[in-house]
Amino acid sequence: MSKVYVFGIGGTGSRVLRSLTMLLASGVDCGNDTIVPIIIDPDASGGDLTRTVSLMRCYSDIRKQLVFDGTSQNEYFKTEIDQVVPGFQLPLDNKVQTLKFQDYMGVSSMTSNNQCLMSMLFSDKNLNADMNVGFKGNPNIGSVVLNQFSQSQEFIAFANNFQQGDRIFIISSIFGGTGASGFPLLLKTLRSNKNIPNFALINNAVIGGITVLPYFNVKQDNSSEIDSTTFISKTKSALAYYDKNISGNNSIDALYYVADDINNTYDNHEGGLHQKNNAHLVEFISALAIIDFINNINNRTNPTIHKEFGIKDLQNGANDVILSDFAKGTEAIIKDSLISMFLFTKYNKNCLEKQYEHQPWAIDRKLDRAFFRGSFYKNIEMFQNDFFTWLEELSSNKRK
Numbered sequence: 001m002s003k004v005y006v007f008g009i010g011g012t013g014s015r016v017l018r019s020l021t022m023l024l025a026s027g028v029d030c031g032n033d034t035i036v037p038i039i040i041d042p043d044a045s046g047g048d049l050t051r052t053v054s055l056m057r058c059y060s061d062i063r064k065q066l067v068f069d070g071t072s073q074n075e076y077f078k079t080e081i082d083q084v085v086p087g088f089q090l091p092l093d094n095k096v097q098t099l100k101f102q103d104y105m106g107v108s109s110m111t112s113n114n115q116c117l118m119s120m121l122f123s124d125k126n127l128n129a130d131m132n133v134g135f136k137g138n139p140n141i142g143s144v145v146l147n148q149f150s151q152s153q154e155f156i157a158f159a160n161n162f163q164q165g166d167r168i169f170i171i172s173s174i175f176g177g178t179g180a181s182g183f184p185l186l187l188k189t190l191r192s193n194k195n196i197p198n199f200a201l202i203n204n205a206v207i208g209g210i211t212v213l214p215y216f217n218v219k220q221d222n223s224s225e226i227d228s229t230t231f232i233s234k235t236k237s238a239l240a241y242y243d244k245n246i247s248g249n250n251s252i253d254a255l256y257y258v259a260d261d262i263n264n265t266y267d268n269h270e271g272g273l274h275q276k277n278n279a280h281l282v283e284f285i286s287a288l289a290i291i292d293f294i295n296n297i298n299n300r301t302n303p304t305i306h307k308e309f310g311i312k313d314l315q316n317g318a319n320d321v322i323l324s325d326f327a328k329g330t331e332a333i334i335k336d337s338l339i340s341m342f343l344f345t346k347y348n349k350n351c352l353e354k355q356y357e358h359q360p361w362a363i364d365r366k367l368d369r370a371f372f373r374g375s376f377y378k379n380i381e382m383f384q385n386d387f388f389t390w391l392e393e394l395s396s397n398k399r400k
Helices: 010-026 047-064 101-105 112-121 139-151 153-161 178-192 199-203 228-245 281-296 328-350 352-358 375-396
Strands: 003-009 034-040 167-173 207-212 216-218 254-258 264-266 305-308
Touching: 003 010, 003 178, 003 281, 010 034, 010 047, 010 167, 010 178, 010 207, 010 281, 010 328, 010 375, 034 047, 034 153, 034 178, 047 375, 139 153, 139 178, 167 178, 167 281, 178 199, 178 207, 178 228, 207 281, 254 281, 281 328, 328 352, 328 375
Parallel strands: 003 034, 003 167, 167 207, 207 254, 216 264, 254 305
Antiparallel strands: none
16 A cells, blocks of 8 residues: 655654654554654754654554454554654754854855855854754754755655655644755655656655644743744744745645644753653644545645644633544544553553453463563553653643
8 A cells, every 4th residue: 555754854743743653553544554754853862853763663663563454453553654764764964963054054165255145144143053953943044954855865765665656744843943944845855856766756746744833932041042932923934935835836735734822831942852842732733634634635736725723612721622622523533542542551551460360361362471571562561651641741731
């Protein structure tokens, strides 16, 4: 069956992939056998990225030991998460992590006229910015540096693996640096770079994307380059660009929008291990956009289809969302699967150790102590611990 390649750009891309992995593990039906996540993020040590990669690896290890056939009705982990590129990541040139932007661009060796041009295009702060943890809300820097990803062996591997009927989905935020710059660049490459393998297939493929508008703030820190007071102005500028160069030229088939006007405030971390935000409803909804795309957008569209996600009037307070607050169609997709995984996890945590030796389902299948102490079940326990953590984060965020 065909594959869906899901590109997650920047920290938001990793966080949405985390929610998608939880949905797939629970058995939410995405109508496709195989999802291929590919993360583009210069912040290789970012907490959001490393956590998501670890989760997807655990998912894959579990699924490899499961059998799916006409006699197996198991719903958990039924969608394969395939790893086409190592670590689910497209690496950037190593020097991106070690150089300031002006050194990366070779400003010192430019002619005086070109140096003047660079000073017109980029501020002194931009030129002196180091890039070891990403672009810190500067899409003008990201749009230059990210141009290199299409030349990597990993991107070539993706293109070589692409087949007729495969589709592509792109996750990005619009108010930062990596996502806002990476989305247009990636889409342009997929639609116009004739030098990549299988260009005709990729150029004509069905492509969707979600652009995540501002849904959180960061604490003010004068020493940080990230300032959430600029998020809205950056969003307006990017939307104007997208209107002309993405949906305006029909280069994308379906474009999803999601945002929230109740914004939690996070600590201001520019990147690295400390940039690990708690799971958020907006990321959960963004994962549902991927499910919607897979289930409903099967052919090229003209003009671009635009979708926004809405929640009906909340009955439980402005900050609280429960399953019945979603439209019936959405609730039907997620309700049984999430509750089932929740109960499965609760049973494993609270009852399994006391009961399995006396239960026919374990005795008949010779599931003994060695099985429940083995690597397969350890992976189940590890994944379910992460599942509970994810639910707890969702229940304590704004909105919760």
